[in-house]
Amino acid sequence: MGKIAVEGGRQLHGNLRIHGAKNAALPILAATVLAEGQYSIQDVPHLSDISVMLDILTALGAKTKHKESNVLIDTGSLIVPHIPRDLMGLMRSSIFLMGPLLARFGEVIVYPPGGCAIGERKIDLHLKGLQALGASIEEYNDYIHCTASRLIGADLFLDYPSVGATENIMMAATRAKGKTIIRNAAREPEITDLQNFLNKMGAKIRGAGTPIIVIEGTDQLEAVKYKVIPDRIVAGTMLLAGCMTEGDVTIENIYDEHMESLVSVLRQCGVEIEMAHDIIKVSSGSHLKPVQLIETGPYPGFPTDMQAQLMVFLTAVNGTSIIRENVFENRFKHAAELRKMGARIEIKQNEARIIGGTRLVGSEVKATDLRAGAALILAGLACEGTTYINQIHHIDRGYDRIDEQLRSIGAQICRIPG
Structure with missing residues (x-):
């Protein structure tokens, strides 16, 4: 070491x-699974967390390449909504894939995420948000199985302005039917960056950077080129x-x-x-x-x-x-x-x-x-x-x-x- x-x-x-910001790049990389196609994400740093996210995407069936500061991702061959246990245990941000995989495939299996031991970091707000959108969640001893035949827009309130929960719900809601409103949303700049990326894909989101984010669901999303903050x-x-x-x-x-x-x-x-x-x-x-x-x-x-x-x-x-x-x-x-x-x-x-x-x-x-x-x-x-x-x-x-x-x-x- x-x-x-x-x-x-x-x-x-x-x-x-x-x-580029790690905490902006990771949810953006996760969001590429929302629509199949070839993405170019620019100014992505060479970090172990980034490598883990790309390894997870590769394990799910995507084709990835990190050359200099650019990441190329082809999600057209993505077929598996099951995040590998060993990779998910390496990084907290692997949980970002839950929302987009559920939105695209109607199913996702996740394990407890890893990351720094800096305190209790529950994912209950992520789960509550996805349940509000109509997901069925079954929790087992060591994994969680989420299913939804179709996500439906909802008006929901976060008990705490969690960055990760806000981003996960945003990504899932882009493909939900109808309008989703996230109240007491986190306001970090990385959330605004995610909104800008998703909107470039064709999503209809407004309000990032404020406590209320509104998402109009759509199926008209496409792969894009984007530069991280x-x-x-x-x-x-x-x-x-x-x-x-x-x-x-x-x-x-x-x-x-x-x-x-x-x-x-x-x-x-x-x-x-x-x-x-x-x-x-x-x-x-x-x-x-x-x-x-x-x-x-x-x-x-x-x-x-x-x-x-x-x-x-x-x-x-x-x-x-x-x-x-x-x-x-x-x-x-x-x-x-x-x-x-x-x-x-x-x-x-x-x-x-x-x-x-x-x-x-x-x-x-x-x-x-x-x-x-x-x-x-x-x-x-x-x-x-x-x-x-x-x-x-x-x-x-x-x-x-x-x-x-x-x-x-x-x-x-x-x-x-x-």
């Missing part, structure tokens, strides 16, 4: 182009890399409106940031200030996927800051790893109290999940000495060759084969 070694104390300088979480991670090293970094290929919550926090701390439509430039200020309280929450709130990276940044800021995690109940595992490096972090239930101003020291640590791994790389960039990060397969689920990206702007970082 190997590890990543990061030598700290080097300022980062230069420009970085951000790749930039990854706001990768952009935020690289932005913090510039801050942590007191460097001068310009991030290219971003949507400025997707970065507002992070930029607002950093400016409160005294970080100097310049923004244009598709670029953002950071140069860390010399007198940084702590933040009284940051709470994670659904978009447009502060993203839980940036919580670990922000925590690392706050360890370098003199004073006490507090982060309250409201999305996942088990997402502070990185705190123990950061404490190995000398960080002063106190955890009480869903709150982390960060006493900043202590210089971190290189150590042997492990990536407990995807974003925790990115946070440890940030810590390594800013610490004294060398940091060795184990379990790097988590990092490769969401960052396309992060070591190469950081080396291109001056980081001393490499992979050590295991």
